[in-house]
Amino acid sequence: MVRCWKHSENRLEDAQCTDGGSAASPRSHFPHKAFWVSLSASLLLVIIALTLTGHLGQSKPHSESLQLVRITAPDQNGLLINQSAVVDPxxxxxxFSVTSPANQTSTVLFDIKHGLICYKPVDQESCYLRKMEESDYENVHPLLQASTHKQGQIQLSRNETQRQKEFLGVLAASPVDVSMLEEPLQTLCQDSSVHWTRRVDGPGNQRLVYFCIDICFPSNICVSVCFYYLPE
Incomplete structure (x- = not known):
């Protein structure tokens, strides 16, 4: 009930207002306005918090899924070959990070999703691509299993390790546009020339092998991949 004052001839009389809504509206609307402003601010804070939580939740599993696997294998002279492989299942x-006897590290990336292998020698501004074959899938599959079981160290025995040599001919006349590559090949080969390669029987007497990369897999197989340019 709102009390109102009515003016008479000589005095002010106390009377009851029958229409109390018009007198109370300026004061009664203010609490409602403050309530809605507070509610809107609270909802905005909740949305921001959920957005940040979702972003962190998406980025964290990827970083935790990366697993470093170290491979130790004896070479033909009995010296240990230490290599590391970062597995992203x-x-x-x-x-692969492959270190040569000259203490130079090269990168070999197996992009299983797109079926490609990329070789990036540390001393050259070039990348060399090759399509994966069935044997390549078989060699890297144990690494995916090792990362699943959090197996960080794989040691190959000297007597059971099989050694192979592969020759890849570089198709120098067919350069690849780096911008057309998928990630992470595009990042690896940035500011480098990219060439396709294909498996060949051997370089022949007239061609020279200009570098080799030794890669050891958990399946007790070590492959020496050697490159040379094919005739134009």
Missing amino acids: QNNLVT
Whole structure:
């Protein structure tokens, strides 16, 4: 009930207002307005918090899915070959870091999703691509299993390790546009020339092998991949 004052001839009389809504509206609307402003601000804070939580939740599993696997294998002289492979099962990627006897590290990336292998020698501004074959899938599959079981160290025995040599001919006349490559090949080969290669029987007497990369797999297989340019 709202009290109102009515003016008479000589005094003010106290009377009851029958229409109390018009007198109370300026004060009664203010609490409602403050309530809606507070509610809107609270909802905005909740949305921001959920967005940040979702972003962190999406980025965290990928970083945790990366697994480093170290491979130790004896070479033909009995000296140990130490290599490391970063396995990303979420994106079907296996990246080898291969160190040569001259203490130079090269990168070999197996892009299982797109069926490609990329060789990036450290001393050259070039990348060399090759399509994966059935044997390549068989060699990298144990690495995916090792990362699933959190097996960080694989040691190959000298007596059981099989050694193979492969020759890849570089098709120098067919360069690849780096911008057309998928990630992470595009990042790996940035500012480098990219060439396709194909498996060949051997370089022949007239051609020279200009570099080799030794890769050891958990399946007790070590492959020496050697490159040379094919005739134009």
